[in-house]
Amino acid sequence: MARYGFLFRNQIQQSEIQEIFMNQDEKMFDREISERERIRSLFAEGMVHGPDGKSAITSDWGDLQLITLLERMAKRIASTDEAPTLREDLHGRSVCTPTPLGGDLVRLCTGFDQFFPRRHQHHVFNPWIKVMVVACGHWCGMQGFGQPAPGIGIVPEDEVALNRIVRFVRRVCHSTAFKWKVANVVRLALQNFRSVCAYFVWLFTLHSRLLILRVDLYYRGKGKWWAYSGEADAAFDRFMRALRESRIIPTVLGYVASREEGPERGIHFHLLVAMDGHKYKDARGFADQIGKAWAEKYSGPGMLGSFFNCYSRRGSYPFNGLGLVHVRDWRKLIGLRAAIRYITKPDYQVKVKSDSERNLRRGLIRATESKLGAPRKARHSMAKVLRILGPAASPDRTATDGELRRRRGPAAADAA
Structure with a gap:
């Protein structure tokens, strides 16, 4: 592009x-x-504009960025079979390392604000965002994800949590009920647009x-x-x-x-x-x-x-x-x-x-009448x-x- x-x-x-x-x-x-x-x-x-022409960044800026990341991650998990972690032998030891999907998921979880669901309790998210909010709100609160160390990988608790998040998101996103909800959101959005x-x-x-x-x-x-x-x-x-x-x-x-x-x-x-x-x-x-x-x-x-x-x-x-x-x-x-x-x-x-x-x-x-003339x-x-x-x-x-x-x-x- x-x-x-x-x-x-x-x-x-x-x-x-x-x-x-x-x-x-x-x-x-x-x-x-x-x-x-x-x-x-x-x-x-993500900004407010004052009558004097000055602009200021609000807390909405961070939330809007997070919303975009949540939706993209849900679609990425649902559309691939990529595992979040990979086991490999290193110097005779079995080490768990995150895949590209797992690495991005760790970064998303570490940046997830636990107060985000409360701030948006009166809002209606589309199904992709909602499933990731539920997943991150549950497992990110229970598990404090750490960055993988070179040659050591990630701890077993992080490995379990990452795999559970991915399995949960895929199970929900592949369900018939979820697909109907997504289709309804797309239909209503396209209907409004047209x-x-x-x-x-x-x-x-x-x-x-x-x-x-x-x-x-x-x-x-x-x-x-x-x-x-x-x-x-x-x-x-x-x-x-x-x-x-x-x-x-x-x-x-x-x-x-x-x-x-x-x-x-x-x-x-x-x-x-x-x-x-x-x-x-x-x-x-x-x-x-x-x-x-x-x-x-x-x-x-x-x-x-x-x-x-x-x-x-x-x-x-x-x-x-x-x-x-x-x-x-x-x-x-x-x-x-x-x-x-x-x-x-x-x-x-x-x-x-x-x-x-x-x-x-x-x-x-x-309804309008046809105009006269050429x-x-x-x-x-x-x-x-x-x-x-x-x-x-x-x-x-x-x-x-x-x-x-x-x-x-x-x-x-x-x-x-």
Whole structure:
């Protein structure tokens, strides 16, 4: 994937990028984009941004890194038959040494925070993370793993614990019940992703150019505790109603809001808003208006809210999907898809557990009458929108020509 690193340093002509984007290496190219967005989102989730523009790392940073490691380790253990330890003769003695899997598992266990499950007791993890949390919480608390000494290996107690962890994870992950849970998580995540993508495809059918805003909304200080009250839920509903009715910024065409929670930053929201790009251009100004309305009017008594305007860091995105996005601008469309993937992310579901509140909400797709007049010109074609955001696309890649043909006929793939 490193071979495509130059794409993100703007040292290549658009025609060359277009050629790479459309050729057989497209999947690798999409994985590069997805990985860079994941790294960027890790920094975003693990930091708080003050109104003075300064940022600070929170304890969420370490938890998010641990969550990623737990999920990767569970998938690695379940997908291979590699043993965590290996017995070998050394100078006439039988010595137990960790395999590459065992070495990584020891490092994970020694870095596992025993208070992690307690901090996240109100959160719902996906099945991969949950099984590793159970395994590490049980055996890492009982066994203080030590680093293997050269020529000596690991102690018998560590050998037993490592093998028990691996057997437990494989037994659970290979069970039918676990596979059903994973399939359900993947299905719901893909359903949310495609639902939001379909929503933006519909918006692009109405307007060939959208102004995309992205704002993160937080509670600060005592507001973190107030955020769990029914009053806070009602206040956020009023905020979304005011936004939907264009009482905060003019002519809101659509919106998507995601509700999440972190141990230190508490409940917070990720917001995507679409405006008519033919009428409005000031992405930074309108995003600031949304954030200030949240902080000063809708975040509880005493102005408990704060916000971060993502447009101010648009240069940090691998592909910037903020500001003006045209139906033919495939780079901006990929950036928009990355933002949608982030909001509907299945990687680590640190979602608020609530039966009454929706963690993801968006505007409605309404039936519209056909517009009178001539059809759109070729430069306003929806081909690239459908390729990147259409029903055949997925969170990590665009639709292939074959998928487009199956969905919309040969003309669609040829136009793309």
